[in-house]
Amino acid sequence: MPKSKVYITSVGFTKIDDHWEKSLLDLAVEAARGAMKGTPKVRPQQIFVGNMFSAVGAGQEHLGALLASALGLVGVPALKVESASSSGGSAFNVAYSLVKSGALDSALVVGVEKMRDLETEEVSQAVAMAESAEYTQFVGASFAALNGLLARYYMEQLDVSRDELSSIPVIDHANAVNAEHAQFRRAITPDAVSRSSMVADPLRLFDCAPIGDGAAAVLLVSDRAASGAKKKMAEVLGGRIATNEFSVYQREDMLDFNATREAFKGAMAQAGLSTRRLGFAEVHDAFSVVGALSLEAMGFSKRGRGSKDAKEGKYNMGSEFPINTFGGLKARGNPIGATGVYQIAEAFLQLTGQAGKNQVEDADYGITHNVGGVDTTSVVHVFGRAT
Amino acid sequence: MAIQAWRIKDRYYRLIGSRCQECRTEFFPPVYTCRHCGSEIIKDQEMPKEGKIMTYTRLHEPLPGFEAQAPFYLAVVMLDNGARVLTQVVDSPDESVKTGARVRATVRRAKVDGDSGQIIYGYKFIVIS
Numbered sequence: 001m002p003k004s005k006v007y008i009t010s011v012g013f014t015k016i017d018d019h020w021e022k023s024l025l026d027l028a029v030e031a032a033r034g035a036m037k038g039t040p041k042v043r044p045q046q047i048f049v050g051n052m053f054s055a056v057g058a059g060q061e062h063l064g065a066l067l068a069s070a071l072g073l074v075g076v077p078a079l080k081v082e083s084a085s086s087s088g089g090s091a092f093n094v095a096y097s098l099v100k101s102g103a104l105d106s107a108l109v110v111g112v113e114k115m116r117d118l119e120t121e122e123v124s125q126a127v128a129m130a131e132s133a134e135y136t137q138f139v140g141a142s143f144a145a146l147n148g149l150l151a152r153y154y155m156e157q158l159d160v161s162r163d164e165l166s167s168i169p170v171i172d173h174a175n176a177v178n179a180e181h182a183q184f185r186r187a188i189t190p191d192a193v194s195r196s197s198m199v200a201d202p203l204r205l206f207d208c209a210p211i212g213d214g215a216a217a218v219l220l221v222s223d224r225a226a227s228g229a230k231k232k233m234a235e236v237l238g239g240r241i242a243t244n245e246f247s248v249y250q251r252e253d254m255l256d257f258n259a260t261r262e263a264f265k266g267a268m269a270q271a272g273l274s275t276r277r278l279g280f281a282e283v284h285d286a287f288s289v290v291g292a293l294s295l296e297a298m299g300f301s302k303r304g305r306g307s308k309d310a311k312e313g314k315y316n317m318g319s320e321f322p323i324n325t326f327g328g329l330k331a332r333g334n335p336i337g338a339t340g341v342y343q344i345a346e347a348f349l350q351l352t353g354q355a356g357k358n359q360v361e362d363a364d365y366g367i368t369h370n371v372g373g374v375d376t377t378s379v380v381h382v383f384g385r386a387t
Numbered sequence: 388m389a390i391q392a393w394r395i396k397d398r399y400y401r402l403i404g405s406r407c408q409e410c411r412t413e414f415f416p417p418v419y420t421c422r423h424c425g426s427e428i429i430k431d432q433e434m435p436k437e438g439k440i441m442t443y444t445r446l447h448e449p450l451p452g453f454e455a456q457a458p459f460y461l462a463v464v465m466l467d468n469g470a471r472v473l474t475q476v477v478d479s480p481d482e483s484v485k486t487g488a489r490v491r492a493t494v495r496r497a498k499v500d501g502d503s504g505q506i507i508y509g510y511k512f513i514v515i516s
Contacts, residue, residue: 121451128450134395135416138497138509139475140446140453145461148444149473153463156442156486201445245422249463249473250414254442 004222006099007233007386010038011345013216016183016333022213024058024114029070031215031338032110036071039219039231044108046098047071047078050091051337052372053126054080057114067110083241084130085286087111088216088340089370089379093239095220096381100236105225111341112215123211127336130373132247144208144287146248146374148200151289153254155202158304160292162202166193167310168291168323169206169330175317176327178357181342183212183333193288207288209334216341218348226386232352233386237365238270241379248374257297259378260369264298267367271382275299279363280350281323282343284371284378286334294369295323298380317358325350325358340370340379347383389500392507399509400494404470406432415470436492437515438466443476443484452498460484464512472510479514489516 012034014027022030028049036044049063060066064078081091088111095107115123124142131137131146154160170190176182188206196205226233244259245251251258268275281300285291292306300321301309309315315323326332326346329339347366349355360366370379397403404415410424415434420427443462453459460476462484476484477495490512497509 120448121454124448125451132416134391136473137450138392138399139461139473139511140450140456140459140498141461141473142446142448142450144448145444145446148446149442149461149463152444152486153442198445198447200447203444247473249471250422254463 004100004102004224006096006236007221007226008218008236008344008348009042009221009226009231009233010035011216011218011348012038013181013342013345014214015181016212016214016335018116019213020116024054024060024112025066025070027114027213027215028067028110028112031112031217032067032071032108035108035217035219042106042219042221042225044073044076044106044219045104046095047073047076047108047110048091048095049078049080050088050109050111050341051080051113052082052084052087053129053336054114056126057118083377084372085336086340086370086372086377086379087337089368089381090241090377092218092341092344092381093241093379096236096239099220099222102222105222107220108217109220109341110215110217111338113335113337114213115211115335116213120211130376136247142200144200144203147287147289148203150248150254150374151203151207151287154289154293157255160304160307162194163190164307164311165207165288165292166190167307168285168288169193171310171315172285172324172328172330175325175358176331179326179332182327182331183210184331203287209286209329212333212335214333214335214338214342216338216345218341218344232354234348234351235384235386237273237382237384238267239381240266240270241377242266243377244375246376255293257293257375257378259375260294260297260371260380263378263380264369267380267382273365273382278321278365278367280321280325280360280366282325282346282368283323283328284369285324285329286371290371290374291328294371298369322360325355325360340368343368343370344381351383351385389503389505389507399497402434402436402492402510403431404434405429413468413470415466415472434470435467438464438490440484440486440488440490441465442486452501462512464490475511477511477513483514488514491515
């Protein structure tokens, strides 16, 4: 089969919020229709749903066919793709690979998660399923606990301060102020982070991405299908999924986010780009420490410098290389299986000049970085302006 | 949960992990493939019961079933054979739970199974110096 270029022609998403009035399917349909209405001439040949725990959150599985039927696309093949909180990025990667290979001319990717129907403890349990049931959940370790263990190790081994660790959540909140789909649209200070309630010492509430409901969708097309679309498009230049040793506490060096390093290297090699060409990054900062270690693994910061560089302004809007341009996981929000697709939709807005007050000027290329577990699965994609 | 825990009770009660028969690296929890040399020739091995804390946290927002224990300490412990265990640290004064502290394994009530009410036991560690 011929290899094709791959473009995103349109995106759709809901605001991330406590959507008490809307179901999992309501949210998925709203996002999917948004993406499909943007490119009315293209009918998706396959649907990929990114979702982690609809079975627990909504008592619902078989999301592919459920969504296809709801969209009036009965007959279209449709699957759910799951890799914990990188489910959205993974669903996109499968779709991208198939369009690139020539097997599909168009694909719809929808990420969705319904978290708020659960009690907070039940959400913790659902998210903890990303880790070992027998040896991590068994001892009572939530996902926040694993990140707390990692944060202390990072701070003690590499001499990182409380205020430095707070710097990435502060950037996220600053960038979300003008992002209409963001869950928390107000700026915070480092002080607010260090005064927020303790979750898993040393991690506090404002180190941790919030709980929220949301869905995001993107429509992918081959160059053949794109020729009729005549739209502002973004090109997908590369994408790679990598995995790491499953549990962070079993890794020889817990501070080395090897999956993120390999996914980034692989995706950039496919794109044929050097790091300095990148104009922005959407980084998976489910916890402040994860954002910092990911920036280090991708080589944007040296080891131990991720939070310090953020504190010095290296990643602010208006800098050479802003991150999390609509608020990242901390402030835009983190509806688990949808997060990776939100990131990709945001990259599309940046590269098609539709980012409004959050527009990064003169960015020709950007990346999205989506993670399941503590760097257990990492998914990186590279995007450029369509020429 | 009850059957899942019963199946691996020796691992929970006696810290039965793995030893690679080729490079002799030891692991807990058990592995299917040696993380060090890639060998698939792996046998069960009882772990030493002492080690030291590599890093720790105090968890304030517990998982369901652990509410009565919160807040509680969790630590990554490096056992004296180099294997690493994620574990609760209990019955130890707050100031003693530190990076580098020596700890020893014990058996404690881990949780009460939600469906059957069965009490599940497992390893926890205590600071000894």
